[in-house]
Amino acid sequence: MLVSAKEMLTKAKEGHYAVGQFNINNLEWAKAILLTAEEMKSPVILGVSEGAGKYMCGYKTIVGMVEGMIEGLGITVPVALHLDHGSYEHAYKCIEAGFSSVMFDGSHYPIDENIAKTKELVAVCNEKGLSLEAEVGSIGGEEDGVIGGGEVADPKECAMIAGLGVTMLAAGIGNIHGKYPENWKGLNFDVLAKISEECGDMPLVLHGGTGIPADMIKKAISLGVSKINVNTECQLSFAAATRGYIEAGKDLQGKGFDPRKLLAPGVEAIKATVREKIELFGSAGKA
Numbered sequence: 001m002l003v004s005a006k007e008m009l010t011k012a013k014e015g016h017y018a019v020g021q022f023n024i025n026n027l028e029w030a031k032a033i034l035l036t037a038e039e040m041k042s043p044v045i046l047g048v049s050e051g052a053g054k055y056m057c058g059y060k061t062i063v064g065m066v067e068g069m070i071e072g073l074g075i076t077v078p079v080a081l082h083l084d085h086g087s088y089e090h091a092y093k094c095i096e097a098g099f100s101s102v103m104f105d106g107s108h109y110p111i112d113e114n115i116a117k118t119k120e121l122v123a124v125c126n127e128k129g130l131s132l133e134a135e136v137g138s139i140g141g142e143e144d145g146v147i148g149g150g151e152v153a154d155p156k157e158c159a160m161i162a163g164l165g166v167t168m169l170a171a172g173i174g175n176i177h178g179k180y181p182e183n184w185k186g187l188n189f190d191v192l193a194k195i196s197e198e199c200g201d202m203p204l205v206l207h208g209g210t211g212i213p214a215d216m217i218k219k220a221i222s223l224g225v226s227k228i229n230v231n232t233e234c235q236l237s238f239a240a241a242t243r244g245y246i247e248a249g250k251d252l253q254g255k256g257f258d259p260r261k262l263l264a265p266g267v268e269a270i271k272a273t274v275r276e277k278i279e280l281f282g283s284a285g286k287a
């Protein structure tokens with residue numbers, strides 16, 4: 001059964017660790033992440049962008065697939081199925097389809113409109129027992145067509161949104177989606193500390209987890225980050241492993257062309273990436 005992310009993130013905030021959100025793209029992704037979370041006894045959040053939702057034939061297909069996997073694979077750790085960077089319309093679509101958590105990214109609206117729409121969704125999610133993530137200050141880089149300038153969030157605005165009763169809050173602190181550029185200045189810990197102070201026990205979310213050095217991740221967790229999003233890193237490790245298999249000519253040997261064989265190294269690579277992140281975030285054994 002899918003669960004809201006509220007309980008796992010409240011525990012993470014209290015216990016000074018973070019739960020990983022790993023974005024999924026297909027059956028292999030979901031399977032690799034669920035099996036690794038189970039193996040490590042870690043709670044987990046499966047993230048779905050609007051683009052990935054469309055690719056996987058709609059949100060209902062995804063709910064059916066993930067619920068089926070939880071049963072079929074005997075997954076016992078808490079699993080939240082979460083819309084990543086949802087628009088107002090898609091937040092409602094996911095709520096209807098059976099997601100257990102949604103992000104409403106209203107960071108591109110004027111703050112008043114972000115507040116009004118977030119407030120409305122807080123009421124809907126509370127009624128249905130779902131968790132809701134809001135965002136203040138856009139995240140840099142590009143993710144499925146969502147382009148953010150990487151602005152740093154205003155701690156006062158964060159407090160306003162946190163006060164509406166959202167479950168978790170994403171705040172831009174110099175983090176970027178995708179690969180980080182050579183001249184990246186790093187996370188802005190001064191702002192993170194202020195946001196944390198303003199937002200009390202609200203679990204904070206760090207987007208763009210790929211390529212942030214381990215020491216910065218640990219410092220961010222110590223300053224109140226309880227959820228970290230990982231997307232690009234699984235894509236890179238899957239692609240590299242698949243490339244290795246094909247470049248070694250393994251698809252040309254025997255039944256090496258069988259998709260279950262051809263995709264297996266990529267699945268193992270995703271598992272290794274997820275395992276590494278769960279260890280770094282400190283959520284192993286916390287399920």
Ligand SMILES: [Zn+2]
Pocket residue numbers: 085139143177207208229
């Ligand atoms: Zn993001």
